[in-house]
Structure formats: structure tokens, C-alpha cells
Amino acid sequence: MxxxxxxxxxxxxxxxxxxxxxxxxxxxxxxxxxxxxxxxxxxxxxxxxxxxxxxxxxxxxxxxxxxxxxxxxxxxxxxxxxxxxxxxxxxxxxxxxxxxxxxxxxxxxxxxxxxxxxxxxxxxxxxxxxxxxxxxxxxxxxxxxxxxxxxxxxxxxDSIPATLLVGMIYAFSVNRKMTAVVLYAIAVLTKPQSALLTPLGILFYKELFDFSNITKEKIVKSIKETLVAICVGLSCYFIVIYPFYYHTDLYERMKSTSVVKDFIAESIDYFWWMPNLYLTSVEDYPYATANAFNLWTLLGGQPVKDSNIFFILSYKTWGTILFLICIGIAFAYLLKKRKSDFAMYFASFFILSSAFTFITRMHERYLLPAIIFLTICVLWEKWMAIPLTVLSVCVTANHWYIYDLSWKDVFWLRNYDPVAMPFAFLTVLVVLFGAGFIIKQILPAKKN
Structure with missing residues (x-):
């Protein structure tokens, strides 16, 4: 015994x-x-x-x-x-x-x-x-x-940029800012959706938010670090893009016989190349949802053009408004909890999951990066294994169903698909949970 x-x-x-x-x-x-x-x-x-x-x-x-x-x-x-x-x-x-x-x-x-x-x-x-x-x-x-x-x-x-972004936050947490900048730049140059975590850039300046202890030296240091970070980020962009670069239509419109003007045109075009690639790609599937189990699946947006009107505004406009609200909530949370590493990981989960849920033109795979951030949050709050399980089930179901249909030569879900609907509902619930948790953390605690 x-x-x-x-x-x-x-x-x-x-x-x-x-x-x-x-x-x-x-x-x-x-x-x-x-x-x-x-x-x-x-x-x-x-x-x-x-x-x-x-x-x-x-x-x-x-x-x-x-x-x-x-x-x-x-x-x-x-x-x-x-x-x-x-x-x-x-x-x-x-x-x-x-x-x-x-x-x-x-x-x-x-x-x-x-x-x-x-x-x-x-x-x-x-x-x-x-x-x-x-x-x-x-x-x-x-x-x-x-x-x-x-x-x-x-x-x-999709896990490659997710890992890079976790590495970025970890680098921030051990005060390796330039390492964080490099990892962020490579993540964005792998999948532009990584730029959704740009609000975390506030952590670059968290020392300045301690207004009671701000000094001239801290301000000067932050300015220097910002300039170095910009140079590092631009260097990553230049190195990665250069072998693949070709002139876009913007260059053709701006080019000139003047050497100086032509240099300016090519420089502008060089840094327009990547945004142009991304903006071109999102036009391939201009739907409220592109096989993603999200809010627009529940509201009949599969596959409906996101320019269509849904209750006064277009799907796209509603998606942008809802996501900007989520960004505002996450930003306020990061401001209040700027010294909390847990807040960095949870805010990342919330931003990525709300982007998948509300922004239009999302694919079935784009919720995946949220998993690693919510997994890390369990280190602080073990009960978060519950929403993590729900999130994982939703991601698995979205992948599996589209994959399974492809073997039957079916590549687009029909509207109000009976398999997609319950998992889309659960995904929305996970995001609402995230919003509720953050708002509770932001609001002042009630005094007994």
C-alpha cells in the first residue's frame, strides 16, 4: 500500500x-x-x-x-x-x-x-x-x-512564421531586441500575415512607459535602437528580396531617362514589390471566407464576394471594423500589461485568432499560428488548456474536412455546410473568450 x-x-x-x-x-x-x-x-x-x-x-x-x-x-x-x-x-x-x-x-x-x-x-x-x-x-x-x-x-x-514570431517574443523577453527584429522581418518575408503582430512593437519602447522614471538617456537610447532596428529590418528585406526582384508596373510608370529619377523610381519600386505581391495574391479569392470556418461561415459568406452588402455595409467593411476593435482591445491590454510576458503571448493568440475569425478572404489554414501562443499561455494559467483544446479541434476539423473533400475533387464548401457550421461557432466562441478575458484584465478590479 x-x-x-x-x-x-x-x-x-x-x-x-x-x-x-x-x-x-x-x-x-x-x-x-x-x-x-x-x-x-x-x-x-x-x-x-x-x-x-x-x-x-x-x-x-x-x-x-x-x-x-x-x-x-x-x-x-x-x-x-x-x-x-x-x-x-x-x-x-x-x-x-x-x-x-x-x-x-x-x-x-x-x-x-x-x-x-x-x-x-x-x-x-x-x-x-x-x-x-x-x-x-x-x-x-x-x-x-x-x-x-x-x-x-x-x-x-504556416508553422514556420509562427515559430519565428514566438522566437521574436522570447527574444524581447530576454532583452534581445535586434534578434527580435530579425525574426519578425523573416516571419513577414515568409508569410505577410505575420505583420498582424505589429502592435507588439510597443514592447520595443516599454521602458519609456514608466513615466515616473523616464530620463533623457532612455529617450536617446530608444531613438538609437529604433534607427538600428529600421536598418536591420530593411537589410533583411533587401537580402531576401534581391534575388527574386523584378520591375513592377509602378516602376514602368515612374522610370525616367534621368539617372537620379530612375534610381528613385527603382528604390520605391523595390520596397513596393512585396506589398504589391501580397495585394495581388489576396485578389485571387475575394470572398467573405475562403473555406475558413469563421464568423462569415455562420453568416452565409462561403464563397460570397466580400464586396457584397451584409446589413448596410459590405462583408469586407464589417470584417475590418471588427478586427480593428480587436486590435484596439489587444493594444490597450499590451499597454496596461507591458511588463507581463504572459500578456505578449496571449495578445498574440487573440490578434491571430480574431484576424482569422473576422477578416474576410481567410483560408482554412490561417488559424494554425494561434495554437502555439495559446499553448504557451498554459504555462501561467493551466485552465487555458480548455480553450486550447477547443481551438485545436477547430483547426484540425477545418484542415481535415477540406483535405478530405479534395480527394473527391471538391475544393469549395457550399454555403452553410453542416460540418463547417458547428466548428465555425466554436471558433467564434474562442475569440469571444479571448476578448472577455482581456477586457476583464484591463478593467479596474472591483473593491470589496
Missing amino acids: DNVNTMSTNKKSWFFEDGKPVSRNMFIITGTVVILIRLLLTTIPSYQVDMGGYRAWSLYLAENGPVGFYERYHVVYAPAYMYLLWITGIIAKAFSVNASTHAFLIKLWAVASELVGAYLIYKIGKKYKKERLGFILGVVYALNPGVFFNSSIWGQF
Whole structure:
């Protein structure tokens, strides 16, 4: 009997005594098992529409390099991921691998990013003396169906910018501002949706919000850091974009026989290139929702043009208004809780999930990055495992249903789809939970 009680106590202490470290053997054995499971899952056939494009782009880059790539193909993705496809294409060509092996190699980049994300969760837990909980959450994240369906099965790479953005916040938390700037820039250059977390830039200046202790030296330091950050960000942009750059219509309209004017025109065009690529890509699916289980699924927006009127205003206008309200709530929260690392991760979850829920033209995959941020929040509030579970179920269902339909040559949901509706409702509830939690944190506590 005593042995049973001792065993029970040991089990309980392993999970709840966060201060105790994870043994090296436990780390290696669990890590190996997780990696093997993920590799096995990665052998499952991909979503062929996306993977067919990735393989073609990968082989083209291997054979021809980046020059003329965006002119030859209608590519809606930013250039950073193209470098990974380029490397994969070189490997595939060198070893003459077949199509399925090539797809497997392409998927590995996102799988690797999720394993790095799991390790970051562990590191964050360790930083706050919750190493064992961080370890458990890292494993849970790596084996979360919503996460591995996106990469190991579908073949997408939404987890790559998600991991970079978590790294950005972690870098902020350890006062590595320039590292944070680099990670943010690369995330945006991987998927422009990463720019949704721009409000977190307020953390760059959190020292200045302590008005009682503000000094001239702090102001000067912030100005210098801002100028350096701008230079670092522009350098990342220049390095990543340069091999793929080509003149847009803007340059053709602005170019001149004058060397100086032509230089100015090309400089402006160079930094317009990326926004132009993104703005062009969002016109491909101008619908209130593009297979995303969100608010507009509930309100009959699949697939209805977002310029259509829905109760006085267009879907697009309503989506913008609702998202800006959410941004305002998140910004107020970050201002009030600027010293709280938990607030950074929760605000990130809220911004990303509200963007998916309210902004029009969203795809089924765009809710995925919210998972890692809410997983991290469980380090502080264990009960947040409940909304995390709901969020994960919604992401998994959205991926699985669209993936399953594709094998029947069905690529667009019908309006008010009976499978989509309940999960869209749950997604909206998760976002409302986030808004309610933040508002409660912002409002002054009631005095007894």
C-alpha cells in the first residue's frame, strides 16, 4: 500500500512540481519518439493542389535559380520560403528522388519548425521555472493534430512564421531586441500575415512607459535602437528580396531617362514589390471566407464576394471594423500589461485568432499560428488548456474536412455546410473568450 501511495505521489510531483528539471534521458527518449511519430505522419499523402505547385517551383529554382521565378509562375507566397524550396529542389535533383520523396523533403521544413517551436515552449517554461510543464506542453504541441495536419499531412508551412514570431517574443523577453527584429522581418518575408503582430512593437519602447522614471538617456537610447532596428529590418528585406526582384508596373510608370529619377523610381519600386505581391495574391479569392470556418461561415459568406452588402455595409467593411476593435482591445491590454510576458503571448493568440475569425478572404489554414501562443499561455494559467483544446479541434476539423473533400475533387464548401457550421461557432466562441478575458484584465478590479 505504501508503495502505491509513493508511486502516486511521484507521478503527481512529476507533473506539478514545475521547478524540478527534466532528466537528460527523458528528454532524449521522448524527443526521439516524437520525431519518429512526426516522420511517420509525414509519409501521408499531401494536399495535391498545394504540393504540386511546391514541387514545380522547387525544381524550377534548382534548375534556373530565382531570376524570373515570380514572372513565370503566379506565386502568392513571399520569397523567404522559396529559399527552402530551392534547397529542396537541389537535393531532389542531385539524388533523382521520386515525387513522393520530394514532397516528403518539402514537408520536413515545416516539421522541423514545429519541433523548434516545441523546444521554444520548453525553454520558455524553463525560464519561468516551470521546466516540466514546459516540456509536457512542448510534446503536446508537437503532437497536436491541428499542428501536424498542416505540415506533415497537408504539406503547408504556416508553422514556420509562427515559430519565428514566438522566437521574436522570447527574444524581447530576454532583452534581445535586434534578434527580435530579425525574426519578425523573416516571419513577414515568409508569410505577410505575420505583420498582424505589429502592435507588439510597443514592447520595443516599454521602458519609456514608466513615466515616473523616464530620463533623457532612455529617450536617446530608444531613438538609437529604433534607427538600428529600421536598418536591420530593411537589410533583411533587401537580402531576401534581391534575388527574386523584378520591375513592377509602378516602376514602368515612374522610370525616367534621368539617372537620379530612375534610381528613385527603382528604390520605391523595390520596397513596393512585396506589398504589391501580397495585394495581388489576396485578389485571387475575394470572398467573405475562403473555406475558413469563421464568423462569415455562420453568416452565409462561403464563397460570397466580400464586396457584397451584409446589413448596410459590405462583408469586407464589417470584417475590418471588427478586427480593428480587436486590435484596439489587444493594444490597450499590451499597454496596461507591458511588463507581463504572459500578456505578449496571449495578445498574440487573440490578434491571430480574431484576424482569422473576422477578416474576410481567410483560408482554412490561417488559424494554425494561434495554437502555439495559446499553448504557451498554459504555462501561467493551466485552465487555458480548455480553450486550447477547443481551438485545436477547430483547426484540425477545418484542415481535415477540406483535405478530405479534395480527394473527391471538391475544393469549395457550399454555403452553410453542416460540418463547417458547428466548428465555425466554436471558433467564434474562442475569440469571444479571448476578448472577455482581456477586457476583464484591463478593467479596474472591483473593491470589496
